[in-house]
Amino acid sequence: MARRVRPRLDREVLRLRQVALDAAAAGLFVFPVKAGSKIPAFHGETRCRGRGPCAEGHQGWEQRATRDPAQIRRWWSNSTRWNVGIACGPSGLVVIDLDTRTEPLPDWDGATTGREVLDQLAAQHGETLPDTYSVRTPTDGEHAYYRMPDGLELRNTQGGHGHSLGPLVDTRAIGGFVVGAGSIRPEGAYLVAEHGQIAELPTWLATLLTPPPAPRPQGPPTKGLSTTRANAYIAAIQADELDKVEHAAEGRRQVTLLNAARVFGQLVGGGELDADNAYAVLLDAAAAHIGVAGFTRAEAERTVTRGMTFGIRAPRTIARGRATDSATDSATDDQ
Numbered sequence: 001m002a003r004r005v006r007p008r009l010d011r012e013v014l015r016l017r018q019v020a021l022d023a024a025a026a027g028l029f030v031f032p033v034k035a036g037s038k039i040p041a042f043h044g045e046t047r048c049r050g051r052g053p054c055a056e057g058h059q060g061w062e063q064r065a066t067r068d069p070a071q072i073r074r075w076w077s078n079s080t081r082w083n084v085g086i087a088c089g090p091s092g093l094v095v096i097d098l099d100t101r102t103e104p105l106p107d108w109d110g111a112t113t114g115r116e117v118l119d120q121l122a123a124q125h126g127e128t129l130p131d132t133y134s135v136r137t138p139t140d141g142e143h144a145y146y147r148m149p150d151g152l153e154l155r156n157t158q159g160g161h162g163h164s165l166g167p168l169v170d171t172r173a174i175g176g177f178v179v180g181a182g183s184i185r186p187e188g189a190y191l192v193a194e195h196g197q198i199a200e201l202p203t204w205l206a207t208l209l210t211p212p213p214a215p216r217p218q219g220p221p222t223k224g225l226s227t228t229r230a231n232a233y234i235a236a237i238q239a240d241e242l243d244k245v246e247h248a249a250e251g252r253r254q255v256t257l258l259n260a261a262r263v264f265g266q267l268v269g270g271g272e273l274d275a276d277n278a279y280a281v282l283l284d285a286a287a288a289h290i291g292v293a294g295f296t297r298a299e300a301e302r303t304v305t306r307g308m309t310f311g312i313r314a315p316r317t318i319a320r321g322r323a324t325d326s327a328t329d330s331a332t333d334d335q
């Protein structure tokens with residue numbers, strides 16, 4: 001009489017199961033992704049029939065992603081070689097997804113990779129990127145993993161749109177997932193490129209990825225400077241920045257212009273300055289450098305745009321009006 005033997009699991013399924021278990025043990029929330037692809041294995045909301053786990057409402061991959069080893073073993077227990085999806089939101093991750101292209105990007109010194117764009121962005125802000133765990137994708141892209149800073153709820157961004165960091169640079173956060181190292185596609189494998197800890201998302205990147213706040217409601221005047229003094233104060237800030245730009249030394253021209261554009265951008269964001277006017281006076285101040293030692297008008301325009309974009313996300317208002325008992329808004333009016 002033949003003994004009933006449980007079919008042995010395919011080695012590859014066992015390997016992928018271990019990838020999923022390891023990721024979960026490291027604190028990440030995983031779910032199955034279709035074999036050889038980057039498409040979640042679960043049905044989408046539009047095809048939901050309200051059965052099984054969806055009996056009380058549709059449960060997508062973000063809801064179903066887990067760190068529970070028993071659930072992971074159940075998912076990777078038949079002959080299907082599911083890839084391993086990592087749900088960024090539940091895992092508290094912001095993954096920077098760096099793509100590549102063949103055509104150089106003229107606005108980014110001919111960059112052809114998201115990594116180059118990100119490095120340039122860091123340099124422009126006088127920042128560096130901490131070492132962090134990262135994964136090489138089968139298409140020569142890179143996923144740099146960062147921890148979401150406490151209190152932030154960043155969502156996905158797409159290169160070149162909205163609050164994105166730049167072309168070829170997407171981010172996956174709440175509402176997003178990545179395919180984890182050890183997964184396979186016909187083009188190749190997802191491989192760990194940089195071992196080690198997942199670093200916290202640097203503040204400057206978190207700032208760039210934070211959508212600007214909704215416009216401030218027009219309330220009663222708050223404690224602060226008189227309108228005349230406030231206007232004089234704003235004028236002084238502008239004059240000071242423009243002076244720095246005009247007299248910047250050769251090696252400091254771009255960074256000085258970027259900083260000035262940031263300050264102007266903050267005032268534009270706070271409704272203190274008109275954006276077009278700010279742009280024009282900044283370019284005017286930079287004009288002295290254009291054509292000198294390789295500084296081009298395109299470079300000046302690019303720098304002003306980037307600095308202002310950055311500044312607008314951190315709006316600055318100069319409190320003005322008669323004294324009231326609300327002192328909160330005057331906090332921005334510091335020395």
Ligand SMILES: [Zn+2]
Nearest residue numbers: 048054058059
């Ligand atoms: Zn469903």
